[in-house]
Amino acid sequence: MSLRIIFMGTPDFSVPTLRALKEAGHEIVAVYSQPPRPAGRRGLDLTKSRVHQAAELLGTPVLTPLNFKAEEDRETFRAFNADVAVVVAYGLLLPVAILEGTRLGCYNGHASLLPRWRGAAPIQRAIMAGDDRTGMIVMKMEKGLDTGPMALTKEVEIGEAMTAGELHDRLMRVGARAMVEAMEKLEADDLPLTPQPEEGVLYAAKIDKAETRIDFSKPARDVHNHIRGLSPFPGAWFELDVNGKPERVKVLASALAEGQGQPGEVLDGEPLRIACADGAVRLDRLQKAGGKPLDAADFRRGTPIAAGTVLPMPAIVGVV
The missing domain is CATH 3.10.25.10 (Formyl transferase, C-terminal domain)
Known part of the structure; x- marks a missing residue:
């Protein structure tokens, strides 16, 4: 048995999870990623995201909508008849129509110990604040910024000399394994959900x-x-x-x-x-x-x- 998965991600951080789900035997019916961006010295070349490139190597169709405001884009998403959507650093807030557009909903791999460091830059903010631990959490997404119930947690220690780059690489590997485990439990109807604590909420604002x-x-x-x-x-x-x-x-x-x-x-x-x-x-x-x-x-x-x-x-x- 396997799940029909829509994968949604953009940067390097997302790629190991995409590959791990494929290797675990799940059917990746579509990949969503941010549109190609200008690159090169003059910004004239359009460069596909790392997830986009990885998906093409896997032979998986890639879609790059700017957002999901158009009903046509929402209908295309629903038409894949996916069991679940897996989201890792996609870069867009998803509307309810997408969150409810698969049979089992959307599950996000987030690089913090929620509710601490919700938002865009959890890896950098954890180190800058002097945290001695962080982790990867698989959560079921709901309307709101990283507010959904938690399904699976994997803690990671932050060494005194560890940089954001080193922690990024560690968490993306941990996150890939955690998502495979979560999808295995979800398929077996054995993935309990726990609401996030109301206390301890911190927001990881984008680095200015x-x-x-x-x-x-x-x-x-x-x-x-x-x-x-x-x-x-x-x-x-x-x-x-x-x-x-x-x-x-x-x-x-x-x-x-x-x-x-x-x-x-x-x-x-x-x-x-x-x-x-x-x-x-x-x-x-x-x-x-x-x-x-x-x-x-x-x-x-x-x-x-x-x-x-x-x-x-x-x-x-x-x-x-």
Whole structure:
């Protein structure tokens, strides 16, 4: 036996779940993904999403509606006569007509321990907040943002040095296995649903470019969490004077370090330690705009940073 599944997803994170469901013997009757987006230096080329590309390799039909406002798109969805829809990082809020458009409803793979970190950026927000654990939850979707009842939970520890990129890769593998298990239980009519707790709700807002600049006037642990929570993308950065011109430098890896000084002060160059409001951080991997990521020692060979240098701080908005 197998389920007739409509799969809905867009980025890399979704691909392992699509492949795992196919390998588990389920029939993927259709794949929905975000439409091809402009790419290339001039933005003239249209690039299909990673899920779109993976689905084509599987020989599965792909649909890319902008939304489901048109009745024609809703009817097309229902016409697949699917048992269930599986949603992983699709990128659209689904209307009730789609949530109820399959026999068993829609099930979402979400990268947090709900109700903590509902929303768009749960992986980054968990690390930036200093959480020591997160997980993948399979939930039955309902109208609302990540509010549906929970079906299956798999916890994952967040190591002190783990970056958002590393956690992303770990969770996408855990999520694929969790969804296969959930669909097996659903097919056997053995998938209990538990309402989410009413307390502990936090929203993981999309990362704004304005919050990516490093503020060394914060405690060292907060700075470290900020760096690893934005690594490798979009990347936390500081400004450095290079040959009389300010340049942005991304920090892709850091660690807590001992030391005191003026916030933003370079305590020494080897290792590269920067003073914070409380303690210091060691910058281990850096990248200049247009350059490749380098270990701190290699970075300093091409871009010396003298001890005693004080890195500029972000402007405090609203202070007169």
